[in-house]
Amino acid sequence: MTRFLILSVALFLVACGEDSGPKDYLKIAGGGITFNYRYSQAGMVVIAQQKYPLPKGSSVEAQFDLPGQNARQTVSLPAMEGKLSYKLQSDPLTGLKKGGQYNVTVRLIDKDGKQLDRDDRVFVSDEDQATLPSKPIVEGLALTPHLENL
Secondary structure, X not given: OHHHHHHHHHHHHHHOOOOOOOOOOXXXXXXXXXXXXXXXXXXXXXXXXXXXXXXXXXXXXXXXXXXXXXXXXEEEEEOOOOOOEEEEEOOOEOOOOOOOEEEEEEEEEOOOOOEEEEEEEEEEOOOOHHHOOOOOOEEXXXXXXXHHHO
16 A cells, blocks of 8 residues: 555656647737738738747747748747747838738747747738839938928
């Protein structure tokens, strides 16, 4: 009986140890396709929300589909203690089409380059990029307006 009790307690304590399996560290909490009429630019932004403390030395990475290409743009931020959300934004994009579907992937990469977590989302464009003005609305220090945009 004593051996059974000791064995049961030992197994219970082993089961209470930290889980070394995959964790759900991050989730996509928001984002989408942005059209900035002031600067005549379009891009994508994604918000990654922390669900579990991120390992030290890791980084949060977003991969954005490039419209009309079989390629992706990668943006990365270092994980910071106490930071609960990360905003990752693409460079200005061209070729966005109304109704176009563009994949976004958020990944957590450890200090050795190994993927620890991944979340995917598809963004659908509400607008065609052709609706943006050909030039920014204003330009320069004097905020000179581009009259063709009016």
